Amino acid sequence: MKALLQRVSGAAVSVSGEVVGEIERGLVVFLGVAEGDSEKDARYLAQKTVNLRIFADDAGRFNLSALDIKGELLVVSQFTLMADTKKGRRPSFIGAAPPDQAEELFEHFIAELRPSGLKVATGRFQAYMQVEIHNDGPVTVMLDSREV
Numbered sequence: 001m002k003a004l005l006q007r008v009s010g011a012a013v014s015v016s017g018e019v020v021g022e023i024e025r026g027l028v029v030f031l032g033v034a035e036g037d038s039e040k041d042a043r044y045l046a047q048k049t050v051n052l053r054i055f056a057d058d059a060g061r062f063n064l065s066a067l068d069i070k071g072e073l074l075v076v077s078q079f080t081l082m083a084d085t086k087k088g089r090r091p092s093f094i095g096a097a098p099p100d101q102a103e104e105l106f107e108h109f110i111a112e113l114r115p116s117g118l119k120v121a122t123g124r125f126q127a128y129m130q131v132e133i134h135n136d137g138p139v140t141v142m143l144d145s146r147e148v
Contacts, residue, residue, distance in 0.1 A: 001041040001105065001146075002081045004030040007054055007139035011074045013123040014130045021121035026071030028133055031109055032081025033102040034095050034146075041145035042105050046112030048143050049073070066118060073113060076123040076131060077106050099126060 005027050012022040029049055055064040055071070066073065079102065083091035096102065103125050113120045123129045 001034060001037040001045055001109075001144075002032040003045045003049060003143040004032075004078070004081060005049060005052065005054070005141045005143065006030075006133060007136045008074075008134050009136045010134045012132045013074060013076055013121075014132075015124050015127045020124050020129075021074050021076075023072035023074045023119065023121050025069065025136070026118070027066055027073050028131070029073060029075045030078040030081060031075055031106060032078050033097040033105045034082050035097050035101075037097060037101075037105055037145065039105070039108050042109040043112050044145050044148065045143055046109055050113065050116045050118065052141065052143075054139050054141060067116060070118065072119040072121070074121045074123075075106075075110055075113070076129065077102070077125050 008028050010024050011028045012019050050067050051065045053062050053065050055069050057063040079093060079096045082093055082096035084095055085091050106125055110120060110122060
């Protein structure tokens with residue numbers, strides 16, 4: 001399972017012109033689920049997401065987490081994070097989990113975030129979405145549950 005985190009000052013996701021999720025300062029989390037991922041992967045990435053210190057303290061150092069700043073989280077399913085581009089010019093998505101499994105683990109990831117007390121907004125699974133992001137920094141970090 002992969003999570004691409006982008007630190008933002010605000011973000012929103014829309015489906016067919018309707019805003020379905022919106023946050024202020026915090027993190028946009030693009031989540032990709034691979035074949036063979038489990039609830040353990042979702043739990044690990046959820047904990048890493050809320051505790052990763054990528055927000056600046058008063059000295060300008062990355063010492064604060066989303067929990068520390070009471071940030072907000074916008075989680076968007078993105079199977080393209082599982083792209084294999086080793087061969088040819090067209091990415092292969094053979095390593096991505098089937099939609100039913102991916103949706104179940106996407107929902108489990110969100111459920112693991114909720115006890116943090118942070119606002120958690122989401123996109124719509126398998127929908128064509130427009131994501132508006134106001135990058136802060138920019139700061140972008142990739143997390144991979146298989147690189148533990």
